[in-house]
Amino acid sequence: MNKSADNGAPVLELDGLTVKLGRRTILDQLEASFSGRAIGLLGPNGAGKTTLLRTLLGFYPPTAGGAKVLGRDLSIEGKQIRAEIGYMPESDAFIANITAVHFIRLMAELSGLPSESALERAHEALFYVGLGEARYRKVGTFSTGMKQMVKLAQALVHGPRLLMLDEPTNGLDPPARKRMIDLVSDIRDRGTSRIILSSHLLGDVETVCDEVLILKNGAIADSCDLEADRQANKSFVEVDLETPNDDFERAVAALGCEIASLEPGKLKLVMPAEVSTRELWIAADEIGVGIRRLDLKRDSLQDIFLRAMEDH
Amino acid sequence: MAVYERIWRRYEGELTPLHWRGAVITKYALAEAFSSRIFAAFYMLCLLPTVIGVFLVYLSHNVSLLEQVGLTKEFMGGLTSVFFQFLFLWQALPAFFVAVIVSPSLIAADISNNALSLYLSRPVNRRDYVLGKMAVLALLLSPITWMGGLLIFILQAYLEGNHWGIENWRIGMAYFVGHLTWIVVISLLTLAISAWVRFKPAARGALFGIIFILSGFAQAINAVTDTSMGDLIHLTRAIVNVVMSIFGGPTHGDLPIAFNWFTLAATCVLSIWMLHRKLRAHEVVK
Numbered sequence: 001m002n003k004s005a006d007n008g009a010p011v012l013e014l015d016g017l018t019v020k021l022g023r024r025t026i027l028d029q030l031e032a033s034f035s036g037r038a039i040g041l042l043g044p045n046g047a048g049k050t051t052l053l054r055t056l057l058g059f060y061p062p063t064a065g066g067a068k069v070l071g072r073d074l075s076i077e078g079k080q081i082r083a084e085i086g087y088m089p090e091s092d093a094f095i096a097n098i099t100a101v102h103f104i105r106l107m108a109e110l111s112g113l114p115s116e117s118a119l120e121r122a123h124e125a126l127f128y129v130g131l132g133e134a135r136y137r138k139v140g141t142f143s144t145g146m147k148q149m150v151k152l153a154q155a156l157v158h159g160p161r162l163l164m165l166d167e168p169t170n171g172l173d174p175p176a177r178k179r180m181i182d183l184v185s186d187i188r189d190r191g192t193s194r195i196i197l198s199s200h201l202l203g204d205v206e207t208v209c210d211e212v213l214i215l216k217n218g219a220i221a222d223s224c225d226l227e228a229d230r231q232a233n234k235s236f237v238e239v240d241l242e243t244p245n246d247d248f249e250r251a252v253a254a255l256g257c258e259i260a261s262l263e264p265g266k267l268k269l270v271m272p273a274e275v276s277t278r279e280l281w282i283a284a285d286e287i288g289v290g291i292r293r294l295d296l297k298r299d300s301l302q303d304i305f306l307r308a309m310e311d312h
Numbered sequence: 313m314a315v316y317e318r319i320w321r322r323y324e325g326e327l328t329p330l331h332w333r334g335a336v337i338t339k340y341a342l343a344e345a346f347s348s349r350i351f352a353a354f355y356m357l358c359l360l361p362t363v364i365g366v367f368l369v370y371l372s373h374n375v376s377l378l379e380q381v382g383l384t385k386e387f388m389g390g391l392t393s394v395f396f397q398f399l400f401l402w403q404a405l406p407a408f409f410v411a412v413i414v415s416p417s418l419i420a421a422d423i424s425n426n427a428l429s430l431y432l433s434r435p436v437n438r439r440d441y442v443l444g445k446m447a448v449l450a451l452l453l454s455p456i457t458w459m460g461g462l463l464i465f466i467l468q469a470y471l472e473g474n475h476w477g478i479e480n481w482r483i484g485m486a487y488f489v490g491h492l493t494w495i496v497v498i499s500l501l502t503l504a505i506s507a508w509v510r511f512k513p514a515a516r517g518a519l520f521g522i523i524f525i526l527s528g529f530a531q532a533i534n535a536v537t538d539t540s541m542g543d544l545i546h547l548t549r550a551i552v553n554v555v556m557s558i559f560g561g562p563t564h565g566d567l568p569i570a571f572n573w574f575t576l577a578a579t580c581v582l583s584i585w586m587l588h589r590k591l592r593a594h595e596v597v598k
Contacts, residue, residue, distance in 0.1 A: 057432075080435070087429070091594075093427055095427045098344070109328075110434045113325070124320075158323055187320055
């Protein structure tokens with residue numbers, strides 16, 4: 001799998017990126033590099049996710065540091081970067097009194113498509129997002145879910161190399177949310193366009209993204225490569241013992257497990273791929289300690305996120 | 313690819329030049345303006361002064377036709393500068409109404425639903441956007457103002473001969489510079505209002521307010537202070553004086569023409585500042 005942009009450069013490089021609005025520091029010395037097919041921006045409300053996207057689009061000038069998008073320097077190639085991006089903003093964004101196909105065609109032409117190609121792709125994009133039957137309706141008459149879809153259509157109509165999606169499932173009911181996530185996943189799987197997905201919904205990011213940047217108060221709280229973690233196939237086990245027991249901890253450590261004590265008698269173990277839960281049961285039996293609960297699971301994004309929120 | 317296949321693919325075709333994107337904004341806004349038949353009909357009416365002007369110039373040089381209707385070549389006292397000044401006014405006035413009708417929706421429609429973020433996330437910057445919108449007004453107003461005016465001037469110069477065009481160059485210059493100045497001022501002003509006032513009738517009211525109420529206020533200042541200082545905020549007087557000075561005709565008030573130019577320039581600068589403040593990719597909430 002190609003893990004960088006088409007030109008071989010990382011999709012996103014942050015080099016001490018700092019953004020201040022007024023006296024307030026919104027983004028504080030962000031330093032990271034991402035090359036995955038889909039990059040997730042996670043964080044609580046006000047963490048700086050949207051500001052980061054807007055900065056990458058050139059809406060805010062960096063106060064210090066810089067960034068590269070698709071290998072292009074943000075400070076000197078802003079227009080070229082925007083030519084290769086499709087942006088779906090978080091809030092409503094449309095022209096109310098024109099038809100959907102007219103609206104999408106306008107956006108396609110602004111992105112550089114000749115008029116006829118723009119019209120053709122406007123129809124395609126609207127069918128792709130499921131608005132084919134509604135394409136001659138005025139956008140102002142659309143429901144919230146349809147407006148989200150039309151925003152997605154305008155973002156992808158020109159076939160950008162990078163899609164920036166800011167809270168794409170906002171305001172959607174569960175079926176519409178699933179459809180949106182399916183569409184984004186489909187675009188990711190085709191591999192012709194990279195995705196930066198900003199969301200505070202862990203499930204959306206976990207489903208779509210293979211790299212995650214977690215922001216808190218404008219700083220990087222954590223970043224992880226979900227795809228690498230998935231491929232490493234690590235197993236995580238939560239064990240509740242009947243009584244705290246140091247011998248059991250030493251025994252599982254001898255098996256190669258990493259141990260984190262949540263509280264006395266409660267352990268969280270990271271197991272190597274070759275160790276199974278059966279060996280934990282045997283160790284407990286040999287030591288003579290009872291196991292009240294043994295919960296096997298992968299380290300979910302939720303765990304990573306919560307840990308990042310606690311640590312920072 | 314057939315649309316029913318519902319497949320997304322990357323665009324592999326050619327792209328238009330980057331500097332051409334502002335013209336897309338102009339194209340769509342023009343199409344939007346002429347989607348109203350009432351406006352299209354009104355616009356045709358706005359061409360009437362030019363058509364009448366062309367007819368009168370032609371008539372004044374067609375002796376046989378004049379004789380048939382019982383008139384002489386001097387029926388209008390000759391086509392003096394006053395005729396062209398009168399014609400200028402009847403071209404500028406409809407142009408103002410066209411601007412009033414079209415401009416309120418030019419920017420307001422994009423701002424009211426946050427569409428600006430979609431424009432500006434593409435290779436279009438704020439300058440391209442404003443120039444694209446200004447071009448709409450320039451394209452609409454030019455045929456009914458300076459283009460029509462110059463057509464009449466050239467026709468008159470051609471039919472009159474004897475170096476009439478050279479001797480009366482001020483008329484041609486007044487049409488060109490005067491109308492263009494008016495177009496720039498009124499375009500920037502109406503766009504600025506469109507950016508700040510989203511409700512169309514209110515935007516139109518604000519424009520009338522600036523033009524007419526401010527004029528009244530300026531005259532009140534003149535009366536109270538017994539000076540012409542009120543003319544500094546008198547937009548219509550400023551443009552009339554500028555145009556009359558180019559025509560070589562009499563101007564109103566005691567202020568030198570440079571002050572009238574200053575009024576027009578200040579209006580443009582203020583409008584640009586208002587546009588700069590309001591045209592952002594996102595709403596700034598304090």
